[in-house]
Amino acid sequence: MTVRTDDVGEARDQRPAAPRSEAREQAILDAALELVMEVGYDRLSMDALAERAHASKATIYRRWSGKAQVVAEAIRRRKHGQHAVPDTGSLRQDLLEALGTMCISLDGDEALVAGVMSAMRSDPELAELMRSQVLDGDSPTDVVVARAVARGELPAGTSGELVNEVAPALVMTRLVFRGEPLDEAFTAHLVDEIILPLLHRPTPAAPQ
Numbered sequence: 001m002t003v004r005t006d007d008v009g010e011a012r013d014q015r016p017a018a019p020r021s022e023a024r025e026q027a028i029l030d031a032a033l034e035l036v037m038e039v040g041y042d043r044l045s046m047d048a049l050a051e052r053a054h055a056s057k058a059t060i061y062r063r064w065s066g067k068a069q070v071v072a073e074a075i076r077r078r079k080h081g082q083h084a085v086p087d088t089g090s091l092r093q094d095l096l097e098a099l100g101t102m103c104i105s106l107d108g109d110e111a112l113v114a115g116v117m118s119a120m121r122s123d124p125e126l127a128e129l130m131r132s133q134v135l136d137g138d139s140p141t142d143v144v145v146a147r148a149v150a151r152g153e154l155p156a157g158t159s160g161e162l163v164n165e166v167a168p169a170l171v172m173t174r175l176v177f178r179g180e181p182l183d184e185a186f187t188a189h190l191v192d193e194i195i196l197p198l199l200h201r202p203t204p205a206a207p208q
Contacts, residue, residue, distance in 0.1 A: 028053040028060055029074035036071060037111040041119035041126070044071070072129035075116065078105070085140045091148040091199075095191045098140035099167070103182035106175055114176050139164050145199065154199060163195050170194065 031053035035044045044067050050057045064070045086097040106113060120127040145160040167190060174180050 024053075024055060024059070025063060026077075028055055028063075029070065029077060032067070032070045032074045033078070033112060036115045037109070041067075041071065041115050041123070066125070068123060068126040068129055071116065071119075072126060072133050075130070076133045079134060085143040087147060089151070091144065091151075091153045092191060092196065094144040094147065095141070095195055096187060098144055099190060099195075100184065100187045102140065103171065103187055106171065106182055110175055110179070113172070117172075117176075141167065141195075148199075158199060160199070163198050166198065167195060 028049065031049055032044065035048055035052060039048075046057050046060060046067060049067070049070065050060060053060075060070070064073070086094060088094050088097060116126075116130070120130055139160065141160040141163050145154065145158055145163075148154040149156055149158055170190060171182065174186060175182060180186070
């Protein structure tokens with residue numbers, strides 16, 4: 001059977017990346033986050049990234065067009081790997097587990113969080129990538145609320161939208177501005193005194 005050369009090329013493109021290639025790519029992403037925490041996003045250069053990751057700039061540019069894409073993907077992968085949403089069978093426990101996991105992943109990353117937040121204000125490309133690749137989509141709270149509605153713990157139509165506005169603001173305030181730990185006591189306070197009351201608040205009556 002004759003195999004066309006374009007078919008061979010397509011087959012190669014569809015093959016999964018080799019483990020060595022994936023490891024090299026992850027090393028570049030890890031190095032990018034390290035440098036953001038050490039020197040800040042603005043001072044992160046592709047030369048420094050290549051040196052830290054022990055990779056050539058050509059290797060980096062074959063995968064990403066610039067540092068904004070590298071940093072956004074690094075944070076997206078970090079978030080995807082750490083923000084698994086457990087199903088404990090209880091709304092309160094689901095919230096404690098989900099928010100506890102998020103707080104553990106953020107605690108100690110003040111420099112990274114502050115650096116990226118600041119850079120998003122001055123780098124439109126980074127801001128757009130962060131919003132489209134990292135911030136968009138269902139949050140852990142959305143998933144937990146949907147499960148609670150399905151179990152009958154919350155009324156049909158309950159949304160986590162307000163919680164998604166309030167909870168991140170409180171977490172960032174405590175982490176970045178107050179410099180206090182995102183510990184179990186804070187997570188319990190956030191769930192019991194803020195999130196659960198918001199979710200169980202009476203639904204406003206429709207205007208007559």
